[in-house]
Amino acid sequence: MMEEEKLKNELEEYGITLTAKQLSQFMKYYSLLVEWNKKINLTSITELSEVVNKHFVDSLSLVNVIDITNQRIIDVGTGAGFPGIPIKIIFPDTNIILLDSLNKRIDFLDCVIEELGLLNISTIHGRAEDVARDIMYRETFDICVSRAVADLSILSEYCIPFLKKEGFFISYKSTLISEEIENAKRTIDILGGVIEKETEIELPFTKYKRCILLIRKKEITNVKYPRKAGIPLKRPLK
Numbered sequence: 608m609m610e611e612e613k614l615k616n617e618l619e620e621y622g623i624t625l626t627a628k629q630l631s632q633f634m635k636y637y638s639l640l641v642e643w644n645k646k647i648n649l650t651s652i653t654e655l656s657e658v659v660n661k662h663f664v665d666s667l668s669l670v671n672v673i674d675i676t677n678q679r680i681i682d683v684g685t686g687a688g689f690p691g692i693p694i695k696i697i698f699p700d701t702n703i704i705l706l707d708s709l710n711k712r713i714d715f716l717d718c719v720i721e722e723l724g725l726l727n728i729s730t731i732h733g734r735a736e737d738v739a740r741d742i743m744y745r746e747t748f749d750i751c752v753s754r755a756v757a758d759l760s761i762l763s764e765y766c767i768p769f770l771k772k773e774g775f776f777i778s779y780k781s782t783l784i785s786e787e788i789e790n791a792k793r794t795i796d797i798l799g800g801v802i803e804k805e806t807e808i809e810l811p812f813t814k815y816k817r818c819i820l821l822i823r824k825k826e827i828t829n830v831k832y833p834r835k836a837g838i839p840l841k842r843p844l845k
Contacts, residue, residue, distance in 0.1 A: 610655045617664045620811035621671065623697055632696050632723045633663060639719055640687060647711045649687040664810055665817060666690030667697060669752065669777050672806045672819050681706060681748045683735050683766050684755030688716050690779070691752065695728050703728040704748075706738060735765035736836040746771055746827065754779040759791035760843040763822070764833045767798040770824040776800065780818040782807075788820070794844040799826035 614633060615625050625633075637658055643649060652661055666689045669675065677700050682691030685705040695703050705716050705728070713732045720728055731738055738744055751766040751774070759778060766776045780787075788802065795802060804821040833839060 610659055613656065614659045614663060617660065617811040618667065618697075621664075621667060623667065623670065625697075629696050632725075633659075633693075635723055636688075636692060636696075636719055639715070639722060643715045643718070647715065649712065649715065660810060660813060660815065662687075662689050663693050665779070665815075666693035666754070668779070668808050668810065668817050669694075669819055671808055672804060672821050673750070673775060673777065675750060676700060678702075678749040679747065680704070680750045680752060681744070681769050683751060683753045683762075683769070684708075684757075685716070686712060686755070688719060689754050691728070692716070692719060692723075692725070694752070695725050696723070699726070701727070704744075705730045706733065706735060708732070708734050734836045735769075736833040736839065739765070739768040739833050744769060749774050751776045752779075753777075757840075758843060759784075759787050759820070760794040760845070761839050763791060763795050763798055763800065764839040764844055767795070767800050767822070767824055768828045768833055770800075770828075772799075772824055772827055774824045775803070776820075776822040776824070778820040778822065780820060782816055782818055784818070790845075795822060797829075797844055798832055799828045800824050 641653055679702045681704045683706050685691050685707050691703050691705045710732050713730045716730045748769045751769045753762055753766055800822045803823045806819045808817045
C-alpha cells in the first residue's frame with residue numbers, strides 16, 4: 608500500500624525503522640480514528656496521506672531534540688492521542704499517560720489502547736489544573752508533551768507542574784513564534800523552567816514546518832501553581 612510505504616519512508620528520515628507490527632498498529636489506529644470521527648469530533652484531517660504526515664510523523668518529530676527511551680511521559684490535552692500513541696507505538700518501553708478533559712475522547716483512546724494491544728499506557732479524564740495538584744501525578748514525570756493549540760504561557764502552567772526536577776516539557780508549535788516565546792519566558796521562570804532549545808523542523812518530503820520547544824525544569828514548582836481550573840486561560844501568568 609502506497610501510504611504504508613510513505614509512513615515507512617518518512618520515519619526513516621528520523622532514523623526510525625518500522626517493524627511489521629508497528630506498521631499494522633498505525634494502520635489500525637487510522638481505521639479507528641476514521642470510524643470514531645463519524646461519531647465524535649476527533650480531527651478535521653481524515654485523508655490517510657495527511658494523517659500519516661500531519662499526525663503520525665509530526666508526533667514523532669520530537670526524536671530530533673530528545674531521547675525518550677524508557678521515560679515516564681504525560682501527554683497533556685492529547686485529543687485523539689497525538690503525540691502520545693505514536694510515541695508509544697515506536698517506543699514501547701516508555702510509560703505513558705494520556706490526559707484529556709473530554710470523556711468521549713478518553714473512550715476512543717481506551718479503545719485504541721485495547722485494539723492495538725499497547726501496554727504501560729493509560730488515560731486520565733480531567734483538567735490539567737486539577738490533575739497536576741494530585742500527588743500521584745505532580746512532579747512525577749520525566750517528560751511532558753503537548754500538541755495542544757494554546758499560548759505557551761498557558762501551556763507551561765498546565766504542563767511544568769507535572770515534571771520532576773530536570774524533566775522536560777516539549778511543546779509542539781506550528782512555527783517559530785518569537786514573540787510568544789519571549790512573552791512566555793517570565794512565566795516559565797516562575798514555574799521553575801527554562802527554555803533549553805528551539806528547533807525548527809521541516810517534516811520529511813513536505814514544506815510543512817514544525818517548531819519543537821524544549822523546556823527544562825530547573826527548580827521545583829511553587830505549590831500555588833497551577834492555579835484553579837480556568838484561571839490560567841483567563842489570566843495567563845506574566
